[in-house]
Every structure is written in C-alpha cells, then in structure tokens.
Amino acid sequence: MKELAGKTAFVTGAASGIGLGIATALAQAGVKVMMCDIEKDALDKALSDLKQTNADVDGVIADVSLKDQLQAAADATIERFGKVHILVNNAGVGGAGGYGQWNDAAWDWTIGVNLMSVVWGIEIFGPLIESHGEGGQIVSTASMAGLVAAVAPAYNATKYGVVAVSEGLRPELAARGIGMSVLCPGFIRTKIMESARNLPGRYADKIDVDAAAAQASESEFAKTATDLINKGIDPLYVGELVREAIEGDWPYIFTDTQFEPGVDARFAMIKEGFDRIRDRTPRH
Numbered sequence: 001m002k003e004l005a006g007k008t009a010f011v012t013g014a015a016s017g018i019g020l021g022i023a024t025a026l027a028q029a030g031v032k033v034m035m036c037d038i039e040k041d042a043l044d045k046a047l048s049d050l051k052q053t054n055a056d057v058d059g060v061i062a063d064v065s066l067k068d069q070l071q072a073a074a075d076a077t078i079e080r081f082g083k084v085h086i087l088v089n090n091a092g093v094g095g096a097g098g099y100g101q102w103n104d105a106a107w108d109w110t111i112g113v114n115l116m117s118v119v120w121g122i123e124i125f126g127p128l129i130e131s132h133g134e135g136g137q138i139v140s141t142a143s144m145a146g147l148v149a150a151v152a153p154a155y156n157a158t159k160y161g162v163v164a165v166s167e168g169l170r171p172e173l174a175a176r177g178i179g180m181s182v183l184c185p186g187f188i189r190t191k192i193m194e195s196a197r198n199l200p201g202r203y204a205d206k207i208d209v210d211a212a213a214a215q216a217s218e219s220e221f222a223k224t225a226t227d228l229i230n231k232g233i234d235p236l237y238v239g240e241l242v243r244e245a246i247e248g249d250w251p252y253i254f255t256d257t258q259f260e261p262g263v264d265a266r267f268a269m270i271k272e273g274f275d276r277i278r279d280r281t282p283r284h
C-alpha cells in the first residue's frame with residue numbers, strides 16, 4: 001500500500017507496547033486507527049494521549065480470544081470509519097509455562113490470544129478489506145520465537161503458527177489485493193512479561209498466575225528475558241518499521257539481527273536431516 005494517508009487500520013493489543021507503537025506510527029502517517037484491547041484503563045490513556053496529537057483514533061474493548069468479541073469489534077470499526085484497509089493482529093501473551101508447569105487452561109489461553117485471534121482476524125477482516133477493492137495489508141505479530149523455538153512451548157507453538165498462517169496465505173491473499181506480513185520482533189521494551197495482568201476471567205480459577213509468577217521469578221531464563229526486554233528496542237521504532245513494511249508489502253518484518261545466527265543454526269540442522277538420507281532410495 002503506497003498511500004497510507006486517509007486509510008483505516010484495526011490494531012489489536014493497541015493499548016500498550018508494540019501495538020501502541022504501531023497505532024502511533026500509523027496515526028502519524030494520517031491513518032485512521034481503531035485501537036482494540038482488553039485492558040480498559042491502558043486503552044483510555046493511549047487514546048487520550050493520541051487524540052492530543054490530532055490523530056483520528058478510536059477504541060474498542062475486546063478479548064480477541066473470543067470470536068464473537070472480535071466480530072463485534074470489527075462491526076464497531078465499520079460503523080465508526082466505514083471501511084478498513086489494514087489489519088494488525090498484534091495482541092499476545094507469554095502464556096503457559098514450561099515443562100511441568102503448564103496445564104490445559106494455560107495452553108487454551110495462549111492458543112486463543114496468540115493464534116486463534118489471528119485466524120479469526122483474517123477470517124473476519126479479509127472479506128471487509130476485499131469488499132472495497134482498494135486493497136490492504138494484514139500484519140500479524142509473531143516473534144523470533146516463531147522461527148527459533150527459544151521460549152516456552154506454548155508460546156513457540158503459537159508463534160510458529162502465526163508465521164505458518166502468514167506465509168501460507170500470502171500468495172492466495174495477494175491475488176485478492178491483500179498483502180501479508182509477519183512481524184518477528186526481537187527484544188522490545190514492553191509489558192509482555194506481565195501478560196498475566198490480562199488473564200481473562202474465565203481462566204481465573206484454572207490458572208494460578210501467582211504460582212506461575214513465583215516459579216518464573218526463580219527461573220534464570222525469565223530473569224534474563226525480563227532484563228533484555230527492559231533494555232529492549234523502542235516500540236515506536238517497531239511501529240515505524242511496520243509502517244514502512246505496509247508501504248512495501250514486506251513478507252517478513254524483523255526488528256534487528258540478534259537472532260539471525262539462531263535461524264541459520266536451525267536451518268543448518270534441518271539441512272543436516274536431508275544430508276543424512278540424501279543417498280538413500282525411499283521404499284514405496
């Protein structure tokens with residue numbers, strides 16, 4: 001999408017962190033933005049700050065892990081702005097813990113917020129973008145953990161899923177005038193390590209967030225990750241990259257090269273798997 005001014009975007013997880021950075025960068029380019037989030041106070045503050053810059057933004061509360069709430073947020077976007085051109089599937093949570101710590105409810109929460117919201121976002125907003133014939137872009141936030149399995153299994157699985165859905169649909173949606181980008185951030189300065197603040201009420205008696213936090217505070221991995229995130233990249237810089245990526249229809253949006261050796265190492269291991277059987281003839 002070469003011309004962003006005057007277009008409309010719907011951004012999930014827009015009240016803080018990367019989503020707020022993306023909403024801000026798009027609004028600065030003259031895009032009208034419907035900001036969607038589960039966290040009311042943070043969304044109210046983000047909206048009031050952005051409105052002071054004369055940005056044309058509005059907000060809608062939704063738990064994106066519930067399809068009917070996402071549908072209602074899409075209806076509110078059309079009612080408010082008439083059309084939508086850009087979907088940013090960004091809401092996400094750290095979610096279920098590691099081996100020996102997770103339970104089914106924690107996997108459900110992680111899959112719902114990180115992966116099903118992306119599937120439903122595409123299902124609901126794709127036809128809305130197609131309907132006006134002006135084209136559009138769908139950006140979904142995965143992670144470097146969507147290319148290298150470096151975090152907890154549920155987080156990795158959902159982020160690999162977001163990469164797979166984005167890559168897989170890119171050719172088909174291109175033919176329908178919609179570009180597909182997947183954002184794979186490195187360490188960004190956000191509140192992702194405090195994701196349990198947004199645990200939907202229906203999981204309250206099924207996931208013990210205090211026990212999970214206590215376990216995490218003991219873990220070297222969590223301490224290191226928190227430290228790296230606290231010193232991480234500015235979310236507004238990520239938003240500006242996303243804006244450029246929408247203009248240029250980038251398939252992959254990376255924020256830095258820190259994990260490039262990890263991706264190389266993974267691909268080398270995959271290649272070794274092929275090398276091991278290269279000279280054999282498969283039996284049919």
Ligand SMILES: NC(=O)c1ccc[n+]([C@@H]2O[C@H](COP(=O)([O-])OP(=O)(O)OC[C@H]3O[C@@H](n4cnc5c(N)ncnc54)[C@H](O)[C@@H]3O)[C@@H](O)[C@H]2O)c1
Pocket residue numbers: 012013014015016017018019036037038039042062063064065090091092093094113141142143144184185186187188189190191192193194195198200229232
């Ligand atoms: N911060 C990082 O280093 C990093 C790295 C890679 C990927 N990511 C991804 O970036 C995305 C944004 O996370 P962030 O780092 O800005 O964290 P964040 O916690 O600051 O922001 C996440 C936003 O999503 C919202 N949210 C959570 N659950 C929701 C739900 N059920 N419905 C609607 N909104 C919900 C939160 O209220 C919050 O505003 C996530 O998908 C995350 O996995 C972050």
